[in-house]
Amino acid sequence: MPWRMPAETAPHERTWMAFPRVGFTLGDTEADRAEGYAAWTAVARAVAEFEPVSMLVDPTETARARDLLGSGVEQHETPVDEFWMRDHGPTFVVDDDRPGVLGAVDWIFNGWGAPDWADWRLSAEHARLVAAHVGAELVSSMLVNEGGGIHVDGAGTVLLTETVQLDARRNPFADRARVEAEMLRTIGADTAIWLPRGLTRDYDEFGTNGHVDIVATFAAPGRVLLHAQPDPAHPDHAVMPEIRAALEAATDAAGRRLEIVDLPGPAQLRDDEGFVDFSYVNHLVVNGGVIACGFGDPVADDRARGILADAYPGRRIVTVDARPLFARGGGIHCITQQQPALPSPSPSPSPSPVDSPNSADAAPAGPALPGDSTRRAAETER
Known part of the structure; x- marks a missing residue:
């Protein structure tokens, strides 16, 4: 069966x-934690203006999530350690020969190369649990990979980085041919465009070693939005020509040369940890809109909105302050994962309301995810 990962611009x-x-x-x-909770909440509420949002919530955070998210976000209790859903959640795929069938790729997740600081035992199960919840066919993979390490055009082309899929801490025995064969099998990409690396900040102790979703993305087949760093004082000013050269030399699955549209970063070069990787490329396309990163730079934020509006005509651009996300290691795209809409009704079960006598504004919650013994025990005690 030929699985295919739809473009992010396809209906969700x-x-x-x-x-x-x-x-x-x-x-x-406490201030750091409050800032983080607020950042994730702001993105969820922005997305919910355009399409449903389903949130995995650790049992220790249920009350807080209800209070912050309100009634507009569906919640599912399940144990959580990491919460970068793009990376450890399922990569959803479709089968064009079976229009009503949804698939979910379950990559091996090892916390971005098994660093000492990461906890991933619980989040490594999320792809399987979410797939079962929505009734998707599980597409198991032996490749260590994350959703932020790939971008597709939905028509057979995938963007990859050599320092992610070929990372010895992830896939010590992989080569390009093996990775490309797995991309074809799992997401239907028969053409891989390999970028040599990612942004500078992504190679520090807490980085992903070069995720593509902060560097380049497809606005449409044949058209790529590319991060640009115009200031020579930032090391990415020297990095980006190498990445651009790889894109300029490539052709997509249809044999086309790529149109490359620069998406310049904001003026800020550094934070307390060093050179920033602030990138407007790390946006999320939603039904009828785009959730864009903001960096407190009115000129650059407005310029990015204009470029995104041209790239995605007919969609409303909503900017959310992404600085608290980037301070923790990622952006808007990194914390979200789209589930594509199917031509026929989705097999997902209907949500049931949360039993919350103390809050009229409690968020709706779908059934507990498979394997969530914590939620089932709590319901038994009520």
């Missing part, structure tokens, strides 16, 4: 996210 059934929980990523102080 919903967007999946995971709610933050106390730990290393969220921050050490």
Whole structure:
């Protein structure tokens, strides 16, 4: 059966996210944690203006999630450690020969190369659990990969980076041919465009080693939005010509040369940790809109909105402050994962309301995800 990952611009059934929980990523102080919760909440509410949002919530965060998210976001209790849903959630695919069938690729997730600081045992199960919940056929893969490490045009082309899929900490025995064969089998991409690397900040201790979704994305088949760093004082000013050269030399699955549209970053070059990787490329396309990263730079934010409006005609551009997300290691695209709409009704079960006598504004919640013994036990005790 030929699986195919639709373009992000294709219609969505919903967007999946995971709610933050106390730990290393969220921050050490109460102020840090409050900032993180608010950042994830702001993205969820922005997406919910356009399409349904389903949020995985750790049992320890249920009350907080209800209070912050309100009634507009469906919640599912399941154990959570990491909460970058793009990376450890399923990569949804469709089968054009079976129009009503949804697939979910379950990559091996090892916390972006098994760093000492990452906890991923729980989040590594999320793809399988979400797939079962929505009735998707599981497409298991032996490739260590993350959703932020790929971008597709929906028509047979995938963007990859050599420092992710060929990372020895992820896939020590992989080569291009093996990775490309797995991309064809799992997401239907018969043409891979390999970028040599990612942005500079992504190679520090807490980076992903070069995710493509902060560097380049397809606005449409044959058209790529590419991060640009015009300031020579930033090391990415020297990095981007190498990446651009790889795109200029490539052809897509249809044999076309790519049209490359620059998406310049904001003026800020550094934060307390060093050179930033602030990138407007890390946006999410939703039904009728685009959720864009903002960086507190009115000129650059407005310029990015204009470029995105031209790239995605007919969609409303909504900007959300992404600085708290980037301070924790990613952006808007990194914390979201779209589920494509199917031509026939989705097999997803209907949500049932949360039993919450103390809050009239409690968020609706679908049934507990498969394997969620914590939620089932709580319901038994009520």
